[in-house]
Amino acid sequence: MNIELFRARLLTEQNQIAEAIDQAQRASATVELDQSSVGRVSRIDALQQQALAQGLLMRLNNRKRKVEAALTRVNSGTYGLCCACEGDVEPERLNADPASVFCQMCAAERQ
């Protein structure tokens, strides 16, 4: 297993997430500034957009934590080991999602 490849993929994703979080935060901040100056319908619109931005932020932050946890495992030499049974996580699972935490069997048990 090429750990450096996964490390590179995780670092790239970490940068992309940081940028996306930055944009989503600016989007919801803009909505707040506009709220006093817009009419009722636009305000409802703005609130809906803010809710969307907040939902997006929550998902991005969850993903950020997963990616950071995976990078921690890379650095501590436990990357690719299942967090439940400590067996190997299947390479195809890591290819599909480099932040995978569980092997196929343990992931299935948790669903």
Ligand SMILES: [Zn+2]
């Ligand atoms: Zn497992």
